Amino acid sequence: MSDHNHDELIPVPDIRLGPKATSVERVSGVIGALGLLLCVAAYFANRQEFFQSYLFAFIYWSGFAIGGIGVLLMGNTVGGIWCVTSRRFLEAKMRTLPIVFLFFLVLLLGLKDIYPWTHPDLVAHSPYLHQRQPYLNVPFFIARIVLYFAIWLFWGMRLYRMSDRQDATGDPTLRERMRAFSAPGLLIFVLTATFAYFDWILSADAQYYSTVYGAMILIGDVLQTFALTILVMVLASRGDRFGGRINYSVLHDLGNLMFAFTIFWTYLTASQLIITWPANLPQELQWYLDRVHGFWKWMAAFVALTMFAIPFLALLSQARKRDPQRLIRVAIWLLVARLVDIFWIVMPTFRDLSPSAPLATSKGFTIYWTDFAAFFGLGGIWIYVYLRQLRRRPLLPLRDPRVSPPMPEVLA
């Protein structure tokens, strides 16, 4: 009979990010720097278009940092080998929160270009904006966001330190303490992230409200976080550097979670549509009308197909979830699809003329060069910071007994 503590005797290897990651880091740093230069040009060329593009890029890239802390808290609360093995990848995402906060500070320069509630004349003429005035005003808006970041960083950094201490001392009580600390954190995180999305995206719409909106965006964040985690884990473990510890069993669990969150995202998104569309209330329906007007309609179809139908069918297969090469193709697919999804959610408020969109810069679907500048600028910098964070520590928790055991059937 095998020994109960058999696996704990095999030391977890101290593996760091390889040289290929260094070149990716450099390239993304350069792309980020060039993108930011273009952003500066865009700021002076067309301020309003620039900030609207910037919001889109900000929502997409901050989604990884917010999803990172969310998945970390969730994984610690519910337990599971997948979370221990992927912990460093999630922690590195969480550690990008300070740079995301810097991105947010830039956004403050453009509040007037994005949010109708910053315009007194619009507020005076809209009963909805007038009602929301006590909540949607600049000082309270800034105070709230600062509070959200403070809460996320407080929880994230304490978990990060506990994780470091576990590497150093191997203290077995830390595992339970991390769990006890994460459970209330998860609760507070879900509430703060929900309101963050009300503040950042929903409030840009002069009419719309939806109770599921925050959860819908947040679950999408979790989905894109799983996709990126799987991608980076598989790439980092190329050539079996982890001695079979990043194996098909862990990938299968992560693949299943990605599958589950694909379904969950679809569930929330479809529910919102099914409830809003037949009710046909002008205040709500305008949000959808903006998003199916002209070319946006094709984008909506594209989102439905790429965020749900294709990944759903792809991830039904057990074999695909166990084959790293095939699994990362689905992950990359989802990362691209989510980009389109965020664009479709955020941008029609600025690129469609309707009572919902008083600050629109075009009458219908348009893509400006500022979209690319903001996306690559923020993205390059974000990836650079993410990889630097990932490089700082061993890629697996060295002393957590639950980290996945090496499997003889190593990755191909």
Add this chain to the structure above:
Amino acid sequence: MATPENLKVSELPEIPDPGADEILGPGHNYATVTERIGGIVYTPWKRWPGKWWIGAIISFIFVNLLMTAMYVLFFRGIGTWGVNIPIGWGFAIINFVWWIGIGHAGTLISAILFLLRQDWRTSINRFSEAMTLFAVACAGMFPILHLGRPWLAYWLFPYPNSMWLWPQPRSPLEWDVFAVSTYGTVSLVFWYCGLIPDLASMRDMAPHPWQQRIYGILSLGWRGSAIHWHRYQKAYLLLAGLSTPLVLSVHTIVSFDFAISIIPGWHTTIFPPYFVAGAIYSGFAMVLTLIIPLRSWYNMRDLITLRHIDAAAKFMLGTGLIVAYGYSMEAFMSWYSGDPYEKFMYWNRITGPYGFTYVLLILCNIALPQSLWSRRVRHNIGLVWVLSLIVNVGMWLERFVIVVTSLHRDFLPSSWGIYIPTKWDWATYTGTLGFFMLLIFLFVRLLPSISIFEVREVVHHIAHPREVYTEKQL
């Protein structure tokens, strides 16, 4: 192997609970598990616990009350209920949603926790699946009774008929017909499929030929050969996969009954996830309400341990928090929307004539269950039982608040009204409670209420800890 004659439920010395780390008490092997669980069914009537008799008789009295209430309803009509205009949906829909919600834990425990490989589901899955079926049976009665002409219930199904009359496919109430009947059918098949190996065990240990014959017929010729098990596990996995979306779909569609409308308080996009979470919340509450007395009456503390109760209590806490998230989103958005009717609805919900139900609801569903964060509370069985009752009440109040406070004051003050349930409303409701309990009592008497073969698997896993599930099961 001991003969059934010397198995005495009430005379056995009390078996202690092995604690929160164990899913099975010490000293069990395959034979003891079979004897303990199967033996309960074969205990002679005279050695049957007296509490069972008291409970079954009281339940039977309430079943008669239900019959009486139905008789009065059919004889005199819906006017015997308290529903009126504007509150056209009263107890019938409240109780329907409440019962359907309770019916969610069974399939969740059996299917989703099976797919998630949670070890603590084994001892409670059979029981909660049975509970699901009985709860769905109770739920199904209400819309049919509410039709006023229940003998025309078959009109709900689309079938070619001489009147060329078709149901309205755009109505979520019509979707309900299919959602609930599919759920009931799949739950029944899933439950029965899980019972087959145990029915064969019952057949093999039957003391009388007639019992052997009945369980023999029910076990469909199960011999326990390797090929039987192989096919069985495949079928079970497939059924688990089929049942999983149903856990979500039923209550989602129930939530559409409300949310598709434009009534403030009903028309809100958070309804589907929050209804599903609420359903699981109340389902777990009902599981705890029933298994805690069950394990003590039948001396099964080593089979349903503190580990099961602790896990179910945590599940209850988690789903309860999702429900709380739903309430807070509703409250915030009703203000944020800027819609005067939305705002009024929420204000009226808290301060109107039914304000006390809202306060009680928050107390029962959100405030008191927060004590489950504490391990000491979760490990205090009596307290967990009381909390499970409180949550059951809270979830009933939730449906009362949603249905009644949203309807009784809508857009036109001239058409406002008040809803007071009549004695026949209460008789029907308590009657279904009696019906549900009687079915539970009979189930415990006639069928193995814990899955014998799955607990035997647990015995095996405890003896061979490094053997995880096979590849196929993953």
